[in-house]
Amino acid sequence: MGVAGGAPSERARLASAGARATVAAVLGNQPRRDVALNAAFAGLLLLAILIALAGLVALLTQALIKGAPALSADLFTNVPSTINPENAGFRPAIIGSLELIGGVILFIVPVGVGAAIYLEEYADNSKWWNRLIEVNIQNLAAVPSIIYGILGLAFIVRGPLDIGFILAAGSLTLALLVLPVVIIAGREAIRAVPDSIRQGSLALGATQWQTVRRQVLPAAIPGIATGVILAVSRALGEAAPLLLVGATVFVTFDPTFFSADGYSALPVQIFQYATRPQEEFQALAAAGIIVMLVVLLAMNSFAIWLRNRYEQRW
Amino acid sequence: MNARTGAGAAGDLPRRLQAPGPRYGEKVIQGLLALCGALSVLTTTAIVFSLIGPTIGFFEVVPVDEFLFGTDWTPQFEPPSFGVLAVVAGTLNVALWGMLFAVPVGLGAAVYLSEYATPRLRKTVKPVLEILAGIPTVAIGVFAATFILPEVIVPLWPGEFLGGAAGKPFMALAAALGVGLMVVPIIASISEDAMSAVPNGLREGAYAMGATKMKVATGVVFPAALSGIVASIVLAISRAVGETMIVLLAAGSTPNFTLLPNEAVQTMTAYIGVTATGDISTGSLDYKSVFAVGTVLFVMTLAMNMISIRLVRRYREVYE
Numbered sequence: 150m151g152v153a154g155g156a157p158s159e160r161a162r163l164a165s166a167g168a169r170a171t172v173a174a175v176l177g178n179q180p181r182r183d184v185a186l187n188a189a190f191a192g193l194l195l196l197a198i199l200i201a202l203a204g205l206v207a208l209l210t211q212a213l214i215k216g217a218p219a220l221s222a223d224l225f226t227n228v229p230s231t232i233n234p235e236n237a238g239f240r241p242a243i244i245g246s247l248e249l250i251g252g253v254i255l256f257i258v259p260v261g262v263g264a265a266i267y268l269e270e271y272a273d274n275s276k277w278w279n280r281l282i283e284v285n286i287q288n289l290a291a292v293p294s295i296i297y298g299i300l301g302l303a304f305i306v307r308g309p310l311d312i313g314f315i316l317a318a319g320s321l322t323l324a325l326l327v328l329p330v331v332i333i334a335g336r337e338a339i340r341a342v343p344d345s346i347r348q349g350s351l352a353l354g355a356t357q358w359q360t361v362r363r364q365v366l367p368a369a370i371p372g373i374a375t376g377v378i379l380a381v382s383r384a385l386g387e388a389a390p391l392l393l394v395g396a397t398v399f400v401t402f403d404p405t406f407f408s409a410d411g412y413s414a415l416p417v418q419i420f421q422y423a424t425r426p427q428e429e430f431q432a433l434a435a436a437g438i439i440v441m442l443v444v445l446l447a448m449n450s451f452a453i454w455l456r457n458r459y460e461q462r463w
Numbered sequence: 464m465n466a467r468t469g470a471g472a473a474g475d476l477p478r479r480l481q482a483p484g485p486r487y488g489e490k491v492i493q494g495l496l497a498l499c500g501a502l503s504v505l506t507t508t509a510i511v512f513s514l515i516g517p518t519i520g521f522f523e524v525v526p527v528d529e530f531l532f533g534t535d536w537t538p539q540f541e542p543p544s545f546g547v548l549a550v551v552a553g554t555l556n557v558a559l560w561g562m563l564f565a566v567p568v569g570l571g572a573a574v575y576l577s578e579y580a581t582p583r584l585r586k587t588v589k590p591v592l593e594i595l596a597g598i599p600t601v602a603i604g605v606f607a608a609t610f611i612l613p614e615v616i617v618p619l620w621p622g623e624f625l626g627g628a629a630g631k632p633f634m635a636l637a638a639a640l641g642v643g644l645m646v647v648p649i650i651a652s653i654s655e656d657a658m659s660a661v662p663n664g665l666r667e668g669a670y671a672m673g674a675t676k677m678k679v680a681t682g683v684v685f686p687a688a689l690s691g692i693v694a695s696i697v698l699a700i701s702r703a704v705g706e707t708m709i710v711l712l713a714a715g716s717t718p719n720f721t722l723l724p725n726e727a728v729q730t731m732t733a734y735i736g737v738t739a740t741g742d743i744s745t746g747s748l749d750y751k752s753v754f755a756v757g758t759v760l761f762v763m764t765l766a767m768n769m770i771s772i773r774l775v776r777r778y779r780e781v782y783e
Contacts, residue, residue: 197571293705386599
């Protein structure tokens with residue numbers, strides 16, 4: 150400003166002040182109704198968030214209050230009982246859940262990552278079968294878990310695979326249930342690796358697999374690991390499909406992977422305690438929920454931390 | 464590039480650009496990876512085949528029209544009655560009341576997070592919602608049965624309205640609120656994504672025309688993100704319809720052809736979960752009825768999932 154001396158700059162100052170005053174006069178005093186309406190609307194929106202958060206807080210405090218009396222090391226060492234709630238625990242259920250999860254990890258990591266690599270790095274999207282796989286995975290991610298239970302019952306426990314009501318059947322059922330989670334997360338992680346890295350590797354004479362194996366996968370590992378943790382935590386809390394594939398209730402021994410004697414899992418055991426009316430069993434169920442939530446929260450926080458810590462901006 | 468490879472490349476004779484061999488290893492690896500992808504299609508096929516066989520067996524005994532249009536579900540009576548509408552109504556009852564809770568709460572949270580919240584608040588609230596999304600449904604079910612029902616619904620229920628609420632051990636509304644709590648994070652996060660994808664130019668245009676913040680949120684951002692919002696709601700309904708543990712714990716297992724929120728009901732999932740436990744004999748009509756109900760459930764959720772996937776793709780195409 151002030152190119153041609155004092156007078157024009159003074160004029161510009163006056164003009165802009167005038168414009169500002171006009172704008173303030175027209176828009177500054179919003180109608181009272183608008184102001185009130187806006188405040189009420191913002192308040193309602195905030196209320197929605199508060200309701201959701203209050204639900205979460207109430208759920209956690211309820212579990213703590215009701216489960217506190219039953220919370221002790223006995224939960225981890227004692228076997229379940231229908232007669233003596235004060236001596237009952239979760240030992241076989243916890244061991245069963247750990248074994249189920251072990252099987253799930255062994256299955257979903259290679260298969261889930263393999264499928265994600267195929268869809269992102271190899272699949273030609275103009276081919277109908279690759280589009281079919283893609284839509285199919287999105288669909289599978291939203292199929293109700295009890296339907297996977299039916300699949301496990303008719304296809305894995307009986308039917309074609311016919312392996313019986315063993316822990317491995319439950320593990321395979323859960324693995325199929327959470328597989329789409331791993332594939333979808335894996336694909337996003339792989340897609341986030343910029344193309345220039347692939348092209349650089351290919352230009353140096355690496356084959357496609359060498360490129361994937363040495364450049365793309367290492368860069369995508371944090372995202373893939375986050376997806377795997379989220380999938381495992383979902384499998385850990387899932388009870389419905391296990392009801393159908395033989396997670397029987399009161400197993401009083403440590404279950405093994407292929408034994409036909411039956412097995413149990415933490416969420417199923419919690420469900421069974423919760424359906425009993427006595428106060429002591431309700432407390433046991435709540436204590437089991439605390440144990441499960443502590444493990445899950447630890448896993449989920451680790452996944453969120455992992456994602457924020459290693460998320461690369463290219 | 465480090466010095467060693469640079470020197471090596473410079474010293475060698477020029478290399479041929481073709482691979483020295485046909486590289487069968489690469490093909491084998493590609494085949495294995497494709498197999499991993501194909502496993503998902505195999506899973507769907509297996510689900511469909513698991514359902515179809517026993518369902519056909521079921522319809523050899525029970526007429527299709529009795530199943531589809533009957534409203535009495537009494538498999539344990541003699542003679543049994545298989546009117547699937549009774550358990551479908553139970554499912555819709557829970558889903559309907561659950562959505563009446565979850566849609567306003569989830570959308571309110573989404574609009575606030577996308578349009579009003581400071582970046583810092585958004586960074587705190589979103590992980591908390593993710594935690595809510597990660598709570599196992601068996602824990603929500605226990606919460607619904609032991610807290611929502613006795614401590615929230617019963618005290619707030621208006622007296623003897625619709626026959627009262629006190630003293631009931633199971634209630635569709637308790638399960639509905641539990642299911643609602645479960646799907647709030649789904650609605651909030653997908654809708655928030657859709658609203659955040661609306662370009663800022665649209666908002667600025669509206670502000671320049673003198674629109675208030677509320678007008679921008681409801682009149683510009685909300686309609687622009689509508690397909691994503693509808694997709695989130697459809698997906699949430701599909702989740703609510705497919706949820707098992709919450710309804711088993713809070714809604715009861717009494718087939719009841721009603722949409723009243725203060726009745727005990729049995730949903731499709733609850734019937735499957737209660738009936739198809741380990742000791743059921745393979746050939747029995749009960750066993751087959753589980754698959755018939757499973758087929759209805761699968762078809763319903765599949766339809767909703769397809770709609771939701773379509774809608775999400777549409778908003779992605781428009782703005783990304």
